[in-house]
Amino acid sequence: MPSLNKVLLMGNLTRDPELRVTPKGTPICQFALAINRKFKMESGESREEVIYVDVEAWGKQGETIAKYVTKGRPLFVEGRLRLDQWEDKNTKEKRSRMKVVLEAFEFLGEGRGGGAGGAGEAPGGSFERNSPAPRAAPPSAPAKESLDEDVPF
Numbered sequence: 001m002p003s004l005n006k007v008l009l010m011g012n013l014t015r016d017p018e019l020r021v022t023p024k025g026t027p028i029c030q031f032a033l034a035i036n037r038k039f040k041m042e043s044g045e046s047r048e049e050v051i052y053v054d055v056e057a058w059g060k061q062g063e064t065i066a067k068y069v070t071k072g073r074p075l076f077v078e079g080r081l082r083l084d085q086w087e088d089k090n091t092k093e094k095r096s097r098m099k100v101v102l103e104a105f106e107f108l109g110e111g112r113g114g115g116a117g118g119a120g121e122a123p124g125g126s127f128e129r130n131s132p133a134p135r136a137a138p139p140s141a142p143a144k145e146s147l148d149e150d151v152p153f
Contacts (some may be wrong), residue, residue: 005080007100009053010108011035012074017057019066029062031069033077033126055079057102065105074108 011033017030033055038048055077057065069075079100090097 007081008081009033009077009100013071014052016071018068019062027059027062029057029066033075034098054099056099057103061105061121062101076106076108077102077109078104
């Protein structure tokens with residue numbers, strides 16, 4: 001049976017991102033998004049609900065988010081769900097928490113994420129995807145002079 005684990009979220013950071021490094025030196029950034037939903041009740045009354053989602057970004061993407069995004073800034077996140085399970089040390093209860101592991105993101109809103117601007121900042125609207133190393137460049141196109149000039153368009 002096929003399966004799919006894909007999450008697309010757009011919201012505002014609830015706090016400044018927290019960047020840590022694993023013992024092996026891999027950066028990991030943790031933050032939460034607040035996602036608003038407006039709807040009308042059967043009575044016609046307008047309501048709004050907010051959901052808070054924990055997000056984890058690894059590697060260069062985590063470093064980029066920690067550098068350019070601050071509390072309150074909008075962010076588009078693409079990722080997958082992961083269920084963390086553990087036993088509480090004090091109560092010995094089994095605990096669990098669902099979080100999103102970031103695979104790609106895009107800065108939203110006007111201007112730059114995370115500051116008053118300046119040199120070296122990532123442009124607003126940039127998109128970063130966690131992908132394998134780039135492949136070798138395809139062979140270059142032939143020079144214009146060698147193209148057939150009697151093409152009817």
